[in-house]
Amino acid sequence: MAGQSNNQKKKLGGCQNIKVVVRVRPFDEKESRGRSRMAVNCISPREIQTKDKKYYYDRVFQPDCNQLDIYSYVVEPMINDVLAGYNCTVFAYGQTGTGKTHTMTGGDPSSLSSLDWRRDEKAGCIPRAAANIFDEIASMKVNDYNVRVSFLELYNEEVRDLLNPDERQPPLNIFNDNKGAVFIQNLNEKNVFNSNDIYALLQQGTLRRQTASTLMNNHSSRSHTVFTITVHIKEADLSGEEVLKTGKINLVDLAGSENIAKSGAKDKRALELANINRSLLTLGRVIQTLTDKNNRHVPYRDSKLTRILQDSLGGHTKTCIIATVSPAYSSYEETQSTLEYAMRARDIKNTPMVNEK
Ligand code: ADP
Numbered sequence: 001m002a003g004q005s006n007n008q009k010k011k012l013g014g015c016q017n018i019k020v021v022v023r024v025r026p027f028d029e030k031e032s033r034g035r036s037r038m039a040v041n042c043i044s045p046r047e048i049q050t051k052d053k054k055y056y057y058d059r060v061f062q063p064d065c066n067q068l069d070i071y072s073y074v075v076e077p078m079i080n081d082v083l084a085g086y087n088c089t090v091f092a093y094g095q096t097g098t099g100k101t102h103t104m105t106g107g108d109p110s111s112l113s114s115l116d117w118r119r120d121e122k123a124g125c126i127p128r129a130a131a132n133i134f135d136e137i138a139s140m141k142v143n144d145y146n147v148r149v150s151f152l153e154l155y156n157e158e159v160r161d162l163l164n165p166d167e168r169q170p171p172l173n174i175f176n177d178n179k180g181a182v183f184i185q186n187l188n189e190k191n192v193f194n195s196n197d198i199y200a201l202l203q204q205g206t207l208r209r210q211t212a213s214t215l216m217n218n219h220s221s222r223s224h225t226v227f228t229i230t231v232h233i234k235e236a237d238l239s240g241e242e243v244l245k246t247g248k249i250n251l252v253d254l255a256g257s258e259n260i261a262k263s264g265a266k267d268k269r270a271l272e273l274a275n276i277n278r279s280l281l282t283l284g285r286v287i288q289t290l291t292d293k294n295n296r297h298v299p300y301r302d303s304k305l306t307r308i309l310q311d312s313l314g315g316h317t318k319t320c321i322i323a324t325v326s327p328a329y330s331s332y333e334e335t336q337s338t339l340e341y342a343m344r345a346r347d348i349k350n351t352p353m354v355n356e357k
């Protein structure tokens with residue numbers, strides 16, 4: 001039984017621990033060939049405008065931003081919290097083809113040797129977080145530490161372990177206790193000793209997901225993946241007594257948001273879409289509820305995704321949604337629906353940019 005410790009130690013008031021950012025990708029080849037016009041205008045670091053509406057977020061990243069810009073704003077500030085024993089989660093949300101996997105993983109993990117990740121500017125949040133965590137630990141005075149990785153896929157409300165080579169593995173069961181601790185039965189949690197070990201697991205799991213995708217058309221756009229790095233640190237506190245801290249970061253690549261509310265699908269496909277609908281909409285509701293300090297009931301149990309992440313959403317945790325959009329008019333409807341979802345998740349007013357990090 002793989003246990004994930006509950007870190008909901010104390011409630012922090014307000015919504016300063018939830019960030020919502022938007023990343024606009026550059027035009028792709030097809031859009032450039034079709035001479036597509038820009039459907040969105042990034043009018044300030046926090047504002048984006050379409051022909052219909054102006055939206056506000058914690059940050060808007062323009063098409064020319066790079067992987068380091070995103071990492072530095074979203075993930076880097078979380079690493080110290082993870083090492084201090086707290087749980088953090090980053091979600092990539094958006095239409096298929098808008099850069100969720102590029103943002104989370106970057107490049108093509110199957111074609112790069114693990115060492116390249118450190119130098120490759122295409123490296124996404126997962127490899128950068130891996131390197132950052134080990135660099136930080138090396139700079140700390142710790143008595144002992146242990147780092148573990150798990151990598152799961154949630155497809156059609158069934159959990160599959162991407163670090164298990166058995167292609168016929170049965171779906172894994174999730175258990176939550178009444179304090180919010182999460183247990184996923186038989187989920188591998190691999191010990192890792194350096195960032196290259198983490199890249200190697202990312203590559204293995206990604207290849208397994210790609211194989212499933214080839215066997216089942218579009219499988220990857222209809223599944224969520226959760227890559228988790230858990231850090232246990234033993235260090236002396238101010239009185240010299242040894243304390244154990246456990247924190248983790250979940251990096252979540254969500255199913256394509258175009259799957260929401262598609263009509264006309266039948267049978268198996270309709271059920272799949274209903275499940276994606278439920279998980280993405282429940283996630284939005286959970287985050288909205290967490291930002292509203294008057295609302296006591298958080299609907300974690302309404303979807304498997306939020307059940308899996310229950311100990312990392314709310315309480316003393318940090319969360320960020322990266323909403324990815326295409327710049328082109330050809331995707332206008334999907335872009336608008338992503339911008340609406342992201343703005344509803346955290347209703348941000350146009351306030352001055354102070355104390356942002
Ligand atoms: P998604 O995961 O949302 O389906 P991908 O991450 O697979 O989308 O991106 C689709 C394609 O666009 C990939 O070839 C990817 O390399 C490219 N891409 C996405 N975002 C960017 C970006 N910000 N800069 C350069 N290329 C990008």
